[in-house]
Amino acid sequence: MLLDIRNLTKRFGGLTAVSNVSFGIERGEIIGIFGPNGSGKTTTLSLIAGILVPTDGSIVWKGKDISAVPPFEVAQHGLVKTFQNPQLFPELTVAQHMRIACHLHIKRALGFGRVWSLFGGMPAELNGTLTRKIDQMLELCRLADKRNEEAGALSYGGEKMLGVAMGMVCEPELLLLDEPASGLGHDEIMNLDAVLRDLRTHGVTLCIIDHKVGFLGRLADRSIALHHGAVIATGKTADVLANEAVIEAYLGKKHA
């Protein structure tokens, strides 16, 4: 098992945002997490990414407990999260964003040798690798023709795609996507859909939160439905969507 979440609980003061959630993610699959507003989806993702520290429970990544590890170390372990609203640097170009995101690659390649690169410059070989990698990712995310555009000039869909591309350049084994489809038009969603499928064939495991059930239904192998911070259904996506409790959570309880 790649990621194993056991009895994860997060309380903010009196409010329990995530309550006793357990699930696992296997290598190579696409997992969907959905639920109505305020059901604890984003909190769960932030807990996994180390942005929040759980009140209780454990997050085990490839056999190692990472529940109190700071986010940058989580990313170094190969677990990278994207943001719901693209968090970008408006005045930098797409390519510059990708260079920033190459941080981990450089660190892995050079280790403490990085310090010498301050004086002698980056090894040409590594530079070539990075450029190739960036081009490849931009190609994959359909951003290749925008590489020299400033991020501020991208469309909303383009911004979100750049967020995914930056996450991918970190070479994650598991990419956590926070509502990648929200705010996108139909064509952009179709594009996203294709990109995410390509990523999977690239060997990345994906965990996607979204409220667009149709979108997740097409994409995810397995799904987890949350409501009021707790898991109400889990299993094959189609089964979860047909689950009575899930329908109730979305439509509201029928009263006699």
Add this chain to the structure above:
Amino acid sequence: MSQLIIGQMLNGVIVGSLYGIIALGVTLTFGLTGIVNFALGAFMMLGAYTTWYFYDVLGLPYALAVLGAVCAVSVVGYVSDRALFQFTRGNLVNGLLVSIGMISVFEALVLAAFTTTPKDLTYVLPGALNIAGIILPKIKIVVCVVFLAVIFGTYLALTRTWLGRAAFSYAQNPEAAALMGVHTGRLQTIVVVYSTALAGLGGGLYASMYSIEPTIGSGYILKAVEAAILAGVGSVIGALGGGIILGISENIGSVFLPSAFRDAYGLVFLIAILLVRPGGLFGDRP
């Protein structure tokens, strides 16, 4: 020894109430506009000089001089809000830098007009009380009482009057306050100007106790900001509490430790509090 300590404590309360009244302005301005107005120190200095001018040069009665100074400072406060501060709302760093820029302008202008020579007001209220061997000048007691009254009055206004409640609610939740029909821009201006008036009052009364120089404001605004942070920004009574704690800790500190470092005690105390309780002593923010 105990007399010395009690005396120093009382002095601490008096100085602390002065920190408190400026800290109150810092807290109110921050709560309503999201900026820390360092220029309040300069407004205090303006208040002191205006009072001196009205009282010693024009020969007005002291109370009238202070009142006039408060009005004059409020006008300057209003103009500076309209011309400058309203453009920095919600932007802490810009607000900080603009207010710091204003300090140098005000200080330099007063320096150019009145030189560095300290000004002393003619005695407003001579004499001192001797309470069980502790000697307290009458004027200090009067000033302290006025400060306490104004701070409590502000507290009552914030909880009992319509405008006060509007300000208090805005500080808690600006959007919800707007949904109640509060004219938010107008409210912010009122509070910014009120804070400058408080600083002006602080300066006017300060002038009756100590000699004034163009740079007095800088020291006091630092103390006031310390007091406000110490208390937890946003708490009215906390501003007073923070000021008095700071005043007492400085005065008691200088009994046991070299008094040359008195300004440092508060700073060290502040750093420690901020690290342990980022929300301040009375603050309920995390």
Add this chain to the structure above:
Amino acid sequence: MRYAIAIGLLAALLAPLIAHSDSVLAIAIYAFMAASLAVSFNLIFGFTGQLSMFHAASFGVSAYIVTILVTTFGWNFWLAIAPALAVVLILSLIVGTICFRFKLKEFYFAVVTMAFSEVLRLIILNWNGMTNGSLGITVVDRPSLWTPIGNVAISGGVAWYYLTLALLVVVYVVCHGVLSSWIGRCLAAIRLNDQLGETLGIDVFKYKLLSFAIGSVLAGLVGAFYGFYSGFVEPHYLSIPLGLDIIAMVLLGGVGSLIGPVIGAFVLTALPHVIELSAELRIALYGSILVFVILVMPKGIVGLIGSKRNAA
């Protein structure tokens, strides 16, 4: 821009051949040192987004240490720089670790660094035996400086002109090197969005500390020369107003630009000499510039040039 900098540097190298006037040279020397301070401050403020109020303290502490070592203990000037920078490095690491570990940001960071810097100023002010208190220390005679080519008395304006120009070039090159490397990209990520940076695997704490320490040590380097050139040190070197002058230079020139602070420093250093002003009015002018720049031209002179060019 690159050509403009090269031409500027060439002009700076040739200038003393044309302008012999001591007063002009003195302005240029102060401007070089102010520019070095501003460039190093911009590394922390403009490029990492931390409003440090500790810069003047780094500058002043180093100036004091070098002066005391040379005048009281008879050290060689060049040797004295090393312990001064070491002390500044240690101080900046302590202050930075405390601030960044506790995740102090923006205003709180500014206030706490200001508090630390005030504490240092008070120590220097009151340590009479060592620092001579509020009177400061005067370097009576300028000892000759040992250089690899033998003892050279660096006392003339021209010599100091080239020495401080070299100082500016060193500070500039170091900052440029840091910013164009992977470190610079990490700093950009932190300034623009530290949470995003963290999810991309950047150790925000470490890089904030790194930029704070590099910037502070560079300020210390400037301090070492400044105290020596001006011939005296006083507690005012660590004061808040000095920190504000640096901020004003950076803002005027252009935050987040490498060359901007150099321009800002030259304008603000030369301006009071060009238009005759009393000391008070000069301070008022600084304040007004600060206010004006923030409200009207947030990207400074460099931004103004840039936008003109884009518009054309």
Add this chain to the structure above:
Amino acid sequence: MLDVTDLNVSYGKQKVLRGISFELRQGEVVTLIGPNAAGKSTTLRTLAGLKRSDSGKIAFDGGDMASISTAERVKCGLVLVPEGRQIFPRMSVHENLLMGAYHRSDRDHVEDDIERIFSMFPRLRERSTQRAGSMSGGEQQMLAIGRGLMSRPKLMLLDEPTLGLAPIIIEELGRIIRNLAKEGLAILLAEQNAVMALGCADRAYVLQSGDIVTSGDAKRLSEAPEVKQMYLGA
């Protein structure tokens, strides 16, 4: 009474409302339903003046609302009870209710109105002097509605009032909304909980990705398969 035509709103580059039009008559309960991020909250925030629209017309009581401030809209009788129960946590229940009447000129009658609110929500009377922040979610929601009523509105906009509440409280809320409508108050209810919303509304508009996809009689829509389809994408 309320007439919205071709309303376009965006956050930065993200288009949130794509030219929606709807109307609401005196004494009517109309609901906007749809999944998260469909644009429900944005619609209400735009109506209340918290969010600026790109284009489109908002006519209320015959007057044009587009260019006036939130405070002015409250004066005209249009009040929003925001999502997430944004009460003033450090004030007492009584003070919160007072704030609701802030803009009114007839401040002598305010205490009578508070009495009326207390009889409508007896729980609030019990907690009159308690700090509002220390109450339960359901009580805070009641307070938020009560505070909205204190402004004597003609039209009340309710944003996701059931969010995070227990089923029994949701039922009570439905009854309260019906009762308010009977007294002549017009209500626009944005809800994710479709069953509750359709249960207490006269008419409904179904919002999806910033477009109104269906509208009509609430009873009819509650049976319609497209509602289920929209939520579950089946």
